[in-house]
Amino acid sequence: MKELPVYLNRTGRDVLVDGGDATGLGEVYLVGAGPGDPELLTLRAVRLLQQADVVVHDRLVSRAVLDLVSEDVERIFVGKQGFRDGHRQRRINDIMIEKARQGMRVARLKGGDPFVFGRGGEELEALANAGIRFQVVPGVTAATGCAAYAGIPLTHREHAQSVRFITAHTRRGRLDLGRQRLDVAGETLVLYMGLTHVDQLCSELQRLGQPETRPVAVVVQGTTGHQRVIEGTLATLPSRVAETTVGSPGLLIVGEVVRLRRRLAWFEGTGTGNAPFPTLVQALTGTPAGNKRVEVA
Ligand SMILES: C[S@@+](CC[C@H](N)C(=O)[O-])C[C@H]1O[C@@H](n2cnc3c(N)ncnc32)[C@H](O)[C@@H]1O
Incomplete structure (x- = not known):
């Protein structure tokens, strides 16, 4: 090189x-x-x-x-x-x-x-x-990388005025969202390391004040040619994830901004009607883009 x-x-x-x-x-x-x-x-x-x-x-x-x-x-x-x-x-x-x-x-x-x-x-x-x-x-963190490639703006003047990055793991590796105020209006939540606990996370977020209709997306292997995005709400996402072989790593994005993906999912080519966008590796090797959209809420 x-x-x-x-x-x-x-x-x-x-x-x-x-x-x-x-x-x-x-x-x-x-x-x-x-x-x-x-x-x-x-x-x-x-x-x-x-x-x-x-x-x-x-x-x-x-x-x-x-x-x-x-x-x-x-x-x-x-x-x-x-x-x-x-x-x-x-x-x-x-x-x-x-x-x-x-x-x-x-x-x-x-x-x-x-x-x-x-x-x-x-x-x-x-x-x-x-x-x-x-x-x-510094590197591009999973939250901004996955959000960009999934077509989910983390903030938006009409939908989200703040964004919070949260780990779903404590030092001992157990799920614990503690007593955080996670129902802040107009805030996008990004949960790292939560893929194995999607079920519990969605219930916990509702217990902490989020409505069951709040949109959620799981981005798996974001920014790669294997990127997959599963969408739902806090009520429907766990069963959608259970129905799919998702792999890892995965990140949860919770908030109204998730709805914007319908029009903005450029990488998978589903938002604007464009063809899927090839990654660098795909462009160099001529391998067709394998980016998949799994589910639309
Ligand atoms: C130990 S944390 C490390 C985070 C890393 N330092 C960062 O800034 O992205 C690992 C978690 O990051 C998230 N993650 C990292 N890469 C990812 C990717 N390509 N797609 C989805 N999630 C990813 C997952 O939630 C994973 O469990």
Whole structure:
């Protein structure tokens, strides 16, 4: 792949940082890989990936993004299947610290944005404690990526004046929406990590004040050629999800803005009458777009 030019910031920090330093210590690039489509990577992410000596990545980083890393660069998979969960985070921190101490440039690639439900803060604290230098590259988080590709504007002057990103998981991995006020008028809710609990989530949202007619969409494998969107209401969505083989990862979007998808679903080609939009991979390989619309409320 053609090398991207190095853009210097006003302090010239890029030259100093990316060129290594006199102490022989390496550094860590905490890079957001976005939700799947490699074209959503920032230029900075691509450049740092091309400079890295080793890439440490999660399960949610798409194959298409990993394909941008040169074949001779070491890749270390640290997804859940790679480690026993209890020790996983400590082990990841140790790997990054060890590699940086060997003088390597370590790209720590995380799905979406590292600072949105990505434990990016925890990893940087460990690096800071160990005296390792780091940089952070933001990524397109699943909420904005999936919403854009599903044709659901998260805010809209007539339907939603605010948006809230919520995790459906606590530290122990259990569903807990706590005592949050989730019935705020004109607010879109985006629930991460809730796919396995759609049933409970929809009941919980109603218990917390949302009407059963509130539109909801589940976006599965958003921004990829396998994207699927299931629509319903808080009352109907659980049975619609149960009827379908949905896969993962998936994200729930709750709010009146979901209705706009009927006209705006550009990626699947159902909103405006356009043909499905090919992803970069499909365009390059000539594979037909496989984006599916599953259900319309
Ligand atoms: C541990 S969180 C990581 C979020 C990530 N840091 C971000 O900013 O998107 C994982 C959750 O993100 C959501 N997610 C990530 N990628 C997705 C995708 N391509 N389609 C749908 N949901 C996705 C799912 O809710 C998944 O359970």
